[in-house]
Structure formats: C-alpha cells, structure tokens
Amino acid sequence: MPVIAVIGAQWGDEGKGKIVDMLAEKVQMVVRFSGGDNAGHTVVNQYGEFGLHLVPSGIFSPRATCLIANGAVIKPDVLLKEIDLIKNRGVDTSRLFISDRANVIMPYHILFDGLEEEVRGGKAIGTTRKGIGPAYSDKVARMGIRVGDLLDKDGFLDRLRGILKYKNDILTKIFNVNALSLYEVYSEYCAYGEQLAPYVRDGVTMLEAALDRNEWVLMEGAQGTLLDPDFGTYPFTTSSSPMAGGACTGAGLGPTRMTHVLGIFKAYCTRVGGGPMVTELKDETGNAIRERGHEYGTTTGRARRCGWFDAVVARYTNRINGFTSAAITRLDVLDDLPSLKICTAYKLNGKTITEFPASIAALEKCQPIYEDIPGWQSSTNGASRFEDLPENAQRYINRLEQLIGCPVSIISDGMRREQTIHKIQILPD
Numbered sequence: 448m449p450v451i452a453v454i455g456a457q458w459g460d461e462g463k464g465k466i467v468d469m470l471a472e473k474v475q476m477v478v479r480f481s482g483g484d485n486a487g488h489t490v491v492n493q494y495g496e497f498g499l500h501l502v503p504s505g506i507f508s509p510r511a512t513c514l515i516a517n518g519a520v521i522k523p524d525v526l527l528k529e530i531d532l533i534k535n536r537g538v539d540t541s542r543l544f545i546s547d548r549a550n551v552i553m554p555y556h557i558l559f560d561g562l563e564e565e566v567r568g569g570k571a572i573g574t575t576r577k578g579i580g581p582a583y584s585d586k587v588a589r590m591g592i593r594v595g596d597l598l599d600k601d602g603f604l605d606r607l608r609g610i611l612k613y614k615n616d617i618l619t620k621i622f623n624v625n626a627l628s629l630y631e632v633y634s635e636y637c638a639y640g641e642q643l644a645p646y647v648r649d650g651v652t653m654l655e656a657a658l659d660r661n662e663w664v665l666m667e668g669a670q671g672t673l674l675d676p677d678f679g680t681y682p683f684t685t686s687s688s689p690m691a692g693g694a695c696t697g698a699g700l701g702p703t704r705m706t707h708v709l710g711i712f713k714a715y716c717t718r719v720g721g722g723p724m725v726t727e728l729k730d731e732t733g734n735a736i737r738e739r740g741h742e743y744g745t746t747t748g749r750a751r752r753c754g755w756f757d758a759v760v761a762r763y764t765n766r767i768n769g770f771t772s773a774a775i776t777r778l779d780v781l782d783d784l785p786s787l788k789i790c791t792a793y794k795l796n797g798k799t800i801t802e803f804p805a806s807i808a809a810l811e812k813c814q815p816i817y818e819d820i821p822g823w824q825s826s827t828n829g830a831s832r833f834e835d836l837p838e839n840a841q842r843y844i845n846r847l848e849q850l851i852g853c854p855v856s857i858i859s860d861g862m863r864r865e866q867t868i869h870k871i872q873i874l875p876d
Contacts, residue, residue: 518697683722
C-alpha cells in the first residue's frame with residue numbers, strides 16, 4: 448500500500464505542481480485532497496505550461512487515475528472550463544474523477560467572501576474572494592451542498608430552498624444587497640450536475656480499490672502548512688487542512704496507510720496575502736528574488752512577499768507533518784546572489800526563541816536571527832547529480848537538510864521536469 452503525500456511546507460506556492468507532475472509519471476493514482484480554485488499549481492511539460500486550480504497535476508500522466516476528493520471544494524464552472532482547456536490542448540481527461548462527497552461552491556459563498564473581507568477593512572485576511580472560506584464554513588455547519596446532491600434534482604431543490612432562504616435573509620438584512628433567485632441558482636447548478644455526472648464517483652471506494660491492488664498513490668495537497676487553520680498563522684490561513692493529516696481526512700485514507708510524506712520547501716520563503724512573515728525582505732534583495740523567480744500568484748497574479756529561508760518554520764512544519772524527506776525547489780533563483788541568509792531563530796522581547804509561536808501578536812514582534820551563507824554566483828541549471836552543483840550550493844542544501852531535520856530527496860533548479868536532481872529515490876525506476 449505505497450502512499451506518498453506531497454505537502455507544502457511553508458505558506459504555499461512552493462512548487463508542488465511540478466513535483467506532482469513529475470512523480471505522477473510513476474504512480475497509478477493522484478488524489479487532490481484539499482482546497483479549491485483559490486490554489487494554483489503551475490506545471491510545465493511536453494504539453495506546454497498550465498496553471499491548474501482544481502484538476503490534479505497528475506492529469507498529464509498517461510497511466511494515473513486522478514481524483515478530486517471529498518476534502519476539496521469545487522466551483523463547477525471553473526472545473527468545467529479547466530477540463531475543456533486541457534482537453535483542447537491534447538490531454539486525456541477520461542481518467543479524471545470527482546468524489547460525490549466533495550462540497551460545491553455556491554454563488555452566495557462568493558458574495559459572502561467579498562462582503563466579509565470588506566467588513567474587515569484594514570484587517571482583511573487577503574482571501575482570493577472565491578468563496579472558499581464560506582464554503583468550508585457551510586460544510587462544518589452542515590449547510591453545504593455536495594457534488595452528489597446535484598445529481599438528485601428533487602433532493603437538491605428541497606435542500607437548496609431552505610439554505611437559500613437563510614442566506615438571502617443575511618444578504619438582504621445584514622449586508623443590504625439583493626437576494627439570489629432560487630430558480631436561477633437551481634437551474635444553473637442542475638446544468639452543472641448534468642455536465643459533471645460522468646466524472647462523479649465514490650472516491651473512498653476508488654482509493655480503497657487502488658490500495659488493494661497495491662498501486663502507488665500520490666496525495667496532492669494545495670497551499671502550505673502555515674495556512675492550516677489549526678497550526679498556521681491563524682486567522683491568516685486557509686479553511687481546509689493542507690497537512691499530512693488533512694490528506695487522510697480529505698481523501699478517506701487511514702493514517703497507517705501513508706508510507707512517505709514529502710515536504711516541499713522553496714530555497715527561500717514566499718507568502719501571498721496578509722499575516723506575519725518574519726523573514727520578509729522589503730528591499731532590493733526581496734525585489735530581485737521576486738522578479739527572478741516570477742513570484743506572482745498563479746490564481747490572482749498578486750505579487751508574492753519574498754524572504755530568506757526560515758528554519759524555525761521548517762523545523763515546525765517537519766514536526767507536525769512527520770516528513771520522511773524534503774524537496775527543495777527554485778534553487779536556481781538564488782544563483783546570482785553573492786551571499787544568502789538563513790533564519791535559525793527569532794528574537795522576541797529580548798529573548799532568543801527557536802519554536803514557532805502560535806500567537807500572531809508574538810509573531811509580529813519577532814525579529815529574525817540569521818546565519819550567513821556564501822552564495823555560488825553560477826548557474827545550477829543543467830545539474831543532473833547533487834555533485835554537479837556548485838560547491839556552495841551543495842553546502843546550502845546540506846545546511847537546510849540539517850536545519851529541517853530530515854533528508855533532502857529532491858532538488859529542483861528550474862520549472863521543467865528535467866531540471867531536477869534526485870538525491871534520494873523515493874519511487875521505483
């Protein structure tokens with residue numbers, strides 16, 4: 448029962464799309480277990496460059512079955528457009544399936560996401576306003592609509608009628624905006640249900656069957672551990688768990704069946720939206736990293752905040768995920784820098800701390816304590832073995848490995864599949 452979970456180890460945007468796309472060539476099933484179309488994975492392969500939001504990055508493998516599992520939330524029109532896009536570019540989508548237990552993003556979720564951000568004013572979370580948070584809120588409040596509901600038109604109408612009355616009361620009486628039409632919402636989503644029906648399956652049964660056949664399964668996360676609502680920089684987080692534990696509940700997988708947890712780290716740090724980021728660089732170095740790394744959101748186009756690698760974060764995310772190995776991505780972005788820094792501890796109220804604080808107020812006061820690392824100022828592109836990297840690049844990777852607390856198995860030095868060093872093989876040849 449070989450199961451590998453690919454987990455974002457920082458704030459997301461670590462390059463999981465490339466890693467999943469590459470590993471998917473050797474597995475039989477890829478499962479997207481969390482998030483919605485607020486997350487974007489950039490994939491570059493023989494078909495071209497893609498910005499995927501809901502379809503698993505394993506869709507380009509001719510052998511892998513792809514499942515959008517129950518832990519994800521689905522905006523039907525976005526998914527259908529994405530399917531059409533990749534089909535029109537020659538990609539086979541006949542192996543794509545959707546869990547009947549996955550919740551659906553409804554029109555009122557998008558309205559509430561924008562309205563609530565406006566109410567927060569200067570303390571806005573910085574959401575993508577795509578309805579993700581309200582959809583997960585309704586899921587927990589037992590007011591969600593699931594993909595399977597769309598296939599039962601009578602049951603769907605009965606459920607939607609009660610929910611929409613409640614939502615319209617809030618929209619009209621609290622936010623003073625127009626009510627949504629039951630008929631229009633119902634008709635629109637019935638049409639989506641008809642289009643999605645060929646893809647809908649019992650995801651738990653599909654996953655169990657793959658494991659019974661002893662197939663390799665890859666669990667694809669969205670976003671990063673520090674956006675987890677329990678363990679991230681709350682409340683500046685997402686609304687589902689992007690962690691290894693979230694892979695189990697987000698797909699219907701028993702934790703004893705997970706055999707490898709691969710933590711994905713950028714060679715530096717980035718973050719989109721609000722919330723503290725201790726190593727953020729608001730200077731020319733930060734701008735240089737942003738421009739060389741094209742650090743702009745796949746989903747929103749927003750400029751990402753850039754900073755040095757934070758080993759306090761890395762140790763923390765390793766501990767709560769149990770990484771069996773790490774992948775270091777975007778190493779090439781640092782090629783031109785004469786010197787680098789790694790944050791190894793924080794200074795808080797005059798004291799040195801090495802643990803990641805839960806309190807946002809405390810994090811906002813933390814100052815980074817840096818270790819200086821010499822740069823290599825030569826290209827890492829084209830290296831196929833760890834030994835082919837410049838000597839100082841090797842030292843940098845070895846130091847990150849020590850600080851994270853687990854071995855580095857993969858090093859990515861470019862966006863294409865072939866721009867990858869496999870320091871440790873985690874899949875059979």
